[in-house]
Amino acid sequence: MFSVSAKTQYAIRAMAHLARLEGRSATASEISSAEGIPLKFLEGILTQLKTVGLVGGERGKNGGYRITAAPESVTMLSIVEAMDGSVKPVQCVETAGACAQGGACLPRKFWIGLKDAIDAYLGSRTLKDIAEG
């Protein structure tokens, strides 16, 4: 239950790898072999991390990826959300009007509480906690 996708786990490893480089860049190939992540799969992950601005990519020879912020300012939540979207135990946590019971819907409050608990945890931990800088 509540298992995390391989994609997200890979993303965290990749981000931790880049964090240890302190701003220097690494190619997808380097990260792939260092962290044991399938290259082509990793490419997609890095592209995704790039679109949300967590990493920067430079094309062409001598290109590569670099982290764009200090590890202590990158929350785990931002990485998880970049991969698998926002925490949403049930669909209706985002659509207030969907339920017939409206604001009085107890299950909805329950699920929103769960989302908040998860977001709070993931939002309070940073890459620095993981990368052992």
Next chain:
Amino acid sequence: MFSVSAKTQYAIRAMAHLARLEGRSATASEISSAEGIPLKFLEGILTQLKTVGLVGGERGKNGGYRITAAPESVTMLSIVEAMDGSVKPVQCVETAGACAQGGACLPRKFWIGLKDAIDAYLGSRTLKDIAEG
């Protein structure tokens, strides 16, 4: 991310239905039509809830299902675990020795912390909170 299966959502609705009956029994058919849950699917869910002891089932004519404990003593965690197993963001949260880094593995500590946060929330809410008894 972290979406809850339809099965678990159905199970909660079914349990809430039984909770409002205060110990009286209901057939799967009744619950199915009252809560809008596919009958055959629901049967499997109730069987599963029975194996963990959350409900009792009586066969034959005039049979049905009844809740076995007071709603305020049934945690949401127990229902969720009955449906989809224990909260386990990554495999290694249960197998301490799997990781090469052993006890020093920071990601593992991170995931265990997430599990603990989720378990704490789900364990602190009960059926009573949902069923508006």
Next chain:
DNA sequence: CTTATTCCTATCGACTTGATAGGAATATAC
């Protein structure tokens, strides 16, 4: 112009999930 790299799109097999179907076991009622 060659080479190394990011980036884009398509595809694949395996697995999971929600749902359906048929029927066996069991208990009640008449």
Next chain:
DNA sequence: GTATATTCCTATCAAGTCGATAGGAATAAG
């Protein structure tokens, strides 16, 4: 003891998701 209502067991199915692979286009350095 037969009909009926119900739980319970097993098998199956379609659709979707996921992890992974493949080929190649765009881009930049030298």
